[in-house]
Amino acid sequence: MTALPGPTVTVDHAQLRSATAGFLAALGVPGPRAQLAAEALVYGDLTGMDSHGVFNLGRLYHPLLASGRAGPAAEPRVLNDLGACVLMDHRRALGLWAAAQSMDLAVARARAHGIGLVSVRGATHLGCAGFHAARAAEAGLLGLVASNCGGQRIASPPGGLPALLGTNPLSVAAPALPGRPFVLDMSTTVVPTGRVRVAAAAGRPVPAGWLADRNGETVTDPAAFDQGKARLRWLGGDPTTGAHKGFGLGLTVELLAALLSGAAVGPAPEALEGDGRPHGTDDDIGLLLLAIDPDLLRAEPGAFAEASRSLFGTVLDCPPLEDGRPVRYPGWPEAERAAERRAHGVPLPRALHHELTALGLELPALEAHR
Ligand SMILES: NC(=O)c1ccc[n+]([C@@H]2O[C@H](COP(=O)([O-])OP(=O)(O)OC[C@H]3O[C@@H](n4cnc5c(N)ncnc54)[C@H](O)[C@@H]3O)[C@@H](O)[C@H]2O)c1
Missing domain, CATH: 1.10.1530.10 (Malate/L-lactate/L-sulpholactate dehydrogenase, four-helix barrel)
Structure with missing residues (x-):
């Protein structure tokens, strides 16, 4: 949040x-x-x-x-249609709309084939990846959304100088408890840039772990990011605590969303000229929208939904630590907040x-x- x-x-x-x-x-x-x-x-x-x-x-x-x-x-265009898999060019259509439409297409194909994959080039900013992934969960399916940031480079590889990748969001959604789907929705860097800028606007420090200087030392002044004095860390933190896992997830998104579809990629030779600051523009974004119909795959209608309720119910039943705060799964806090904000x-x-x-x-x- x-x-x-x-x-x-x-x-x-x-x-x-x-x-x-x-x-x-x-x-x-x-x-x-x-x-x-x-x-x-x-x-x-x-x-x-x-x-x-x-x-x-x-x-x-x-x-x-x-x-x-x-x-x-702009009207998105189908470039190749294999039934279960579709390649599209969004032709710069508004990503907020076009990504949702493409997920709906993936859901329709999954209902016919068990799986529906829509690979997109020429996209623009899709907003919250979770909005689009959750459309599959609302239909009773599993959904996965990955988006690169086109030619916009924000984060450097661990140990590398120039920025090569965007904050590359990834979301996975599935039906879970009624009205509370599982929606993992995250940047693959420890936070998206927006959260650093929100803290900078408020004049408040960011938690240790979000930013580091070129020597890997912790930076808590959010203004240092836009001044080029601090870099976003990958999920996992630094190389000793798992940064290569976050970096690997960022590359995975690049591969699935952009290399597959033929969109612009962050790690292109011109990116090597960068001095460590963010550079490039988020045009020609690549997306992957994937839906899986578990009922069709298992041929046991309702079995997946029942197993999912049990799995996520068990997570909710996990005894909390001494502070008493209940254990939740991804998507729960957002669904709870949405209900509150719809009402008030x-x-x-x-x-x-x-x-x-x-x-x-x-x-x-x-x-x-x-
Ligand atoms: N379009 C883009 O280029 C782009 C780039 C980066 C991020 N984003 C979007 O920015 C938004 C924010 O990303 P973020 O990384 O800051 O997300 P976040 O850190 O707020 O949340 C990440 C995940 O953690 C889960 N979570 C958080 N607190 C929890 C708790 N107490 N219990 C259980 N689960 C919990 C959330 O449900 C969520 O799935 C996302 O919608 C993401 O798609 C978009």
Whole structure:
């Protein structure tokens, strides 16, 4: 979770979604597309992944659409269709929408073949990978989503100078307890850059373990990242605590999402010129959207769902440590937060609320209407 800093204004989630859809539609995104894209974006705010919610509307998606780096009405094209596997070019369509559509295609193919794989080049930023993976879980299937960051390089290999890879998100989702799917949704670096920038904006230090200088020493000043004085660590920390596992996961995402589909890759020869700071742009992103239908595979309808409820129920029943905090599985905290925010509204930092209303979004404060 990324809590955005400062005093907040609480807004209704449905209002936030429709205002976001209206904003995207005014930029030329066709109505139903704008609705689905807004749902994908506001998923970040509902679930508490605030660094990937409407925080990115003015900062990322507006410039993407206004500059033509994303095509509001671009039509993705199928390049090869083998039934269970499809290769697509998203042709710069808005990733928030197009990734969801491609996962729906993967689900349809999995229902027919047991497995559905959609490999994508030419994509733009998909937002929270978990939103798209969870669509498979909602349909009773397993879903996997991997996205590279196109030609944007943010993180350096352990022991290497130039940045070669993005924060390369990975998500796996499956049905678990009712209304509480398993949704592992994460960057393969220890955090995405958004969380470092949120801390920098708040003027608060980041936990030891997020950033390191070139000698591997801990850095807790988040401003050091954009000053080029600190680098994002991979999951696992440093080489002695498992950084090569996180780095390997980052490369795995690059392989599955971009090398397979023919999208731009981070580790291209020109990347070797980098001085350790982030460089390149996140155009021509590659995606992998995979769905597996367990009922079709096992030919025992309901058996997987029952086993999954048992597995995740056992995890929830795990006795806690002395602090008494219950054990949860990935996806649970986000589902709980979404239920709370659906009922009581989404808190937006005042500065973000101001920024969004200046962009023309109508977002009345919820308290004013109670
Ligand atoms: N599009 C991109 O280029 C890009 C790049 C990086 C990250 N992202 C997105 O940024 C978002 C945030 O990523 P992140 O790495 O900061 O995620 P995070 O650290 O907030 O969460 C990672 C995972 O840990 C689980 N988790 C957290 N606390 C838990 C608890 N107490 N019990 C059980 N499980 C728990 C969450 O459910 C989640 O699956 C994600 O949606 C990700 O897809 C996107």
